[in-house]
Ligand code: C2E
């Protein structure tokens with residue numbers, strides 16, 4: 110899930126960034142297309158404007174020429190003067206000169222006439238047949254009463270492109286001849302040779318209705334061999350058709366074409382004369398070069414922003430991934446073994462549960478792992494944990510997983526529900542580890558694992574099953590069952606009423622006397638707790654002390670018992686009874702509290718009890734946690750005059766070590782010394798106990814023998830040299846009231 114979380118986070122980031130980039134691109138695309146449309150529109154407008162301008166200049170020039178001819182023809186019509194050769198010669202000459210035509214001519218209705226050229230003078234006997242065909246066409250049409258302009262042609266006489274304008278000359282209401290003038294079009298001379306159209310980026314053609322070039326700019330990109338606008342593949346089929354339609358209808362039209370890889374826009378405008386059209390074209394981008402530059406800058410900026418965004422995203426992602434990965438490792442994996450931790454296990458567990466497949470959870474623990482650490486050192490302990498993790502990992506099948514919880518506790522999820530199969534698989538892990546005994550510095554240690562299995566259960570149930578194992582040597586696999594369920598219920602019920610029990614003083618002080626083995630004189634009593642439930646029944650320490658050790662309630666209960674012992678001593682004193690010292694059992698947890706020695710002293714003070722009347726009994730196992738600190742705490746208690754006794758001496762593995770390290774007042778030999786012993790072993794034990802007692806006595810440490818059940822026991826311990834004895838032989842633990850009544854009589 111953590112992995113999924115990271116993935117989702119990154120996916121979200123990528124989606125947001127992609128959306129931002131897409132929005133930027135869309136905005137840019139819309140903006141760009143708007144600019145392109147604008148640029149196109151603006152160029153088309155420009156083409157139209159320029160074309161219209163050229164058209165009006167051309168029309169104006171033609172009109173002027175036509176007007177001059179018409180005026181002269183009118184003059185001929187209304188004048189009485191005979192149209193003699195001399196008269197015509199003179200009038201042509203004068204008009205030609207005055208108007209700067211290239212040539213002027215008069216033809217009678219038979220087509221005979223004369224011509225006057227500024228360059229060559231007057232030519233008589235000149236007939237229509239001598240003219241260029243285009244010129245002759247125009248003149249003939251004029252003879253039919255029409256004012257005409259010829260198509261442009263290359264004049265052989267004048268060596269330039271010229272037009273011929275022709276108007277009919279009337280006499281007495283009849284056409285008597287034609288006046289014609291040859292002229293070039295100045296505008297086209299500029300246009301064709303120069304670079305004036307569209308600021309130099311365009312050009313202008315005069316075309317006929319069928320698209321043939323009549324006058325053609327020099328700077329056109331279209332090949333010289335192409336004679337009309339439809340030849341070659343400059344125009345698309347669509348544009349070609351639209352242009353043909355417009356030309357035949359005499360309409361204007363716009364379109365695009367490409368030449369030499371460049372795009373052009375064109376505009377065609379009818380001249381209103383001779384079915385001529387002006388064709389004006391301009392390059393698409395150069396016409397809007399400012400916009401194109403702007404577009405390039407914008408595009409550059411946009412690309413930079415996107416590049417920076419993508420780069421930042423990538424860098425961010427790499428950092429994010431690196432950090433997340435280490436966080437992920439910390440959050441989900443056990444640093445020592447590399448196995449997953451309980452957090453990750455529970456996530457995987459949820460998925461398995463959801464999948465509906467059969468499964469079981471196994472809790473696995475190393476028996477007395479604490480000793481491995483103590484005997485072989487922490488580094489070896491770590492190696493053992495890694496080794497177990499490896500073994501477990503190797504035994505897993507598809508879809509199975511495991512984790513390490515605190516210390517030496519592992520949880521495994523197996524995809525099995527058959528108890529026999531489960532047992533076999535777990536046994537194989539246990540025996541694999543067992544066969545790899547730990548040896549170091551001459552020590553050898555059997556790594557014994559034990560396990561609880563909860564079929565279709567969870568970690569808690571597997572753990573409960575595992576904790577139900579009493580003797581690991583005989584039983585190392587336990588399946589969770591209803592009895593365990595009851596145990597849990599009992600545990601819950603105890604925990605739910607322990608606090609109220611303490612408030613209501615349900616925990617009672619019982620006392621068991623201790624005797625001087627030599628004199629048989631009672632020297633002390635041990636405080637033993639009994640929990641009297643509201644129904645009057647008693648519960649014994651074995652039923653609740655281990656649980657209180659686990660949940661920490663011992664801290665409260667043990668101080669409470671110190672108070673009850675002090676209260677009892679105070680009562681004896683107040684009743685004029687010589688007080689008897691009391692030893693009180695104290696949980697090892699208390700010694701972890703730095704204030705404990707001071708708290709003890711304060712409680713004693715509260716009841717006005719001399720510290721010499723109180724002994725605290727601690728379990729020797731306590732000492733292994735943090736020896737220096739423990740030694741300091743023990744000393745702090747002794748410094749306040751309170752005696753310290755080590756309980757159950759010999760039941761742990763480091764008793765002698767403790768005796769060497771700790772400055773204590775007394776050891777209480779575990780009752781196990783006296784129990785279940787046969788003859789031969791008894792001999793050996795006696796030797797050992799005797800030496801312990803001797804060693805203790807030499808160190809000034811008193812010895813107490815627990816579990817004296819018979820007089821034989823008493824004699825034996827007395828013979829060994831033990832100082833004090835305690836056990837059923839003397840007295841079973843009894844309530845404080847009974848004890849007082851029996852043993853504490855007023856002086
Ligand atoms: P312990 O401190 O070693 O106490 C001696 C235990 O041996 C007592 O069991 C006592 O009843 C039992 N005992 C005494 N004489 C004989 C005998 O001749 N034969 C046998 N078989 N047993 C004998 P008890 O009262 O059930 O207490 C069990 C343990 O519970 C104690 O062992 C002590 O470790 C713990 N405990 C008792 N009271 C307290 C307490 O107030 N606080 C804490 N933290 N632990 C307590």
Ligand code: MG
Nearest residue numbers: 635694726756
């Ligand atoms: Mg004790």
Ligand code: MG
Nearest residue numbers: 756757777815
């Ligand atoms: Mg004991």
